[in-house]
Amino acid sequence: MTVTAPLGNLPEAAQRELAALGPVWGRDIQRHRDAVLEIYRPVLRAAPKSGVTVTRDIAYGAHPRQVLDVYRPVDARRAPLVLFVHGGAFVLGAKDVNEEVYANVLYYFARHGYLGLNIEYRLAPEFQYPSGAEDVAAAVAWARRHAPAFGGDPDRVVLVGHSAGGTHVAGYAYDPGSRFATGHG
Secondary structure, eight states, X not given: OOOOSOOTTOOHHHHHXXXXXXXTGGGSHHHHHHHHHHHHHHHHHHSOOXXXXXXXXXXXXXXXXXXXXXXXXXXXXXXEEEEEEOOSTTTSOOSOSSSSTXXXXXXXXXXXXXXXXXXXXXXXXXXXXXXXXXXXXXXXXXXXXXXXXXXXXXXXXXXEEOTHHHHXXXXXHHOTTSTTOOSOO
C-alpha cells in the first residue's frame, strides 16, 4: 500500500496502518478505534503541553460523572472558553480515553489562548434524554460562574462536541423541545 499524503509527524509505518484500516474499519469498530488510538498515542504524547496548567475532576453537578477538567493557559486573562464534550454512543466513553485522548483537544486550545474545559456527563441507559443537554447546560452555567477565577471570559463560550457529545451540545443549543435551547450558536 502506498501512502500518498503525509499526516503531520505520524511515522510512515503508522500512516500505512491507518490506510489499511480505512477499508476494514466497519468490520470491528471497537478494535479498529483502539488501534487508531494506539497509533496516535506517541504523536500526542510528544505534542507540546508547556504553558498549560490542568485542574482535574471539578464537580459541576451532584452525580459522580458530572465533573470537568480545566486547561488553563498560564497567562490567561479573560480568555475565551472552549467546552469539549466527548463521544461514546451515549452509553460509554470518558473525558479521558487514555492519558492523551481527549486531553489533546484541550491542550491544543489552551496553548492557543483559550480556557479549555473537558466535560464528563451521565450515561444511558441510566440517564435518558434530555440528560445530556442538561449536563451541558450545567457545565456551561458552572463555566460562566467560575471562568473568571481561572482567567476566562464568561461571555465568550464555544461548545465542541464529538459524536454523542455533539448531540448533547446540539440538544442544549437547538432542540426546540429542550428547555435549554438557545436557538443560536
